[in-house]
Amino acid sequence: MSTLSEELDRYLSIRRGLGYELRTTERILRRFVAFAERQGAVHVTAGLFLRWQETVGRAAPQTRAGHLGAIRPFAAWLHSLDPAHEALPSSLVPCRRRRPLPYIYSADDIRRIVEAAAALPSVNGIRPLSCAALFGLLAVTGMRVSEALALDAGDVDLEVGVLTVRRGKFGKARLLPLADSTTMHVAAYVTERDRLVGYRPEAFFVSDRGDRMTDCGARYNFATVCQRIGLRPATKFNRHGRGPRIHDLRHSFAVRTLIDWYRTGQDPAREMLKLSTYLGHADPANTYWYIETVPELLELASRRATASLAGEVMS
DSSP states (O other): OOOHHHHHHHHHHHHHHTTOOOHHHHHHHHHHHHHHHHTTOOSOOHHHHHHHHTTSOSOOHHHHHHHHHHHHHHHHHHHHHOTTSOOOOGGGSOSOOOOOOOOOOOHHHHHHHHHHHTTOOOSSSHHHHHHHHHHHHHHHHOOOHHHHHTOBGGGEETTTTEEEEOSOGGGOOEEEEOOHHHHHHHHHHHHHHHHHHSSOOSBSSBOTTSSBOOHHHHHHHHHHHHHHTTSSOOOSTTOOOSSOOTTHHHHHHHHHHHHHHHHTTOOHHHHHHHHHHHHTOSSTHHHHHHHHHOHHHHHHHHHHHHHHHHHHHHO
């Protein structure tokens, strides 16, 4: 009989074959399966999940709901193979997981983040160099963290100023044109990175060891930077704490773009498809979501709608 770890490997392989990234999902599932195997459990049950939840400390209800959301599809898949595994009900965690409201970074916030990242300690100077370049690029392109970290050196064409995102969400690829100023900063990063590493690495963003920067490493360094500049409260034991997230750089890019359209008199309804394509959204509704969650955008959209209605009445 296969172990839970073996079944998990097979499950992740199948889902990734369908185009899913599953980085966060994999971390949750591996922690859960490790707990199950320490307990000697061979089947996933509701009781096993609840016992594991008792070990995660004072996690917020949304975090617990996220755990269940990651584990339920795995449990359902196992149940389809062996009814001894239980299909976990959504009621196990009495909290509906909600999409968190984005924190919109100001231009000054982003400047301080990049400057603080450039001052991070490092044994060889690579960590601050890579973190500053990564956070800056995320802020001006709206890329997902996973997409930026998956970039290879050959995916960045500095001559024409274009990034090739080969491993976007659901496996979709897209091209991202860069502003001239961004291309200049990226080129400076590449030159200094190669000098410090001593060769041209395969990965675009690298750690102090010269290998690909990991998702955990990027998020840890971002949390550290935010604590240093006061965007997150200081915490003990190198914990990330709570506050604005690295993913909010993507939200901030989208919101700033929309605000600029409204303020310059462009029609967001016509331009929205461009932004959805640039961000790699499968459904434009995911882009319109920003208008509903950011008060300034909602007010601008309301003004435009009111003006449009008034024009129709006058005509």
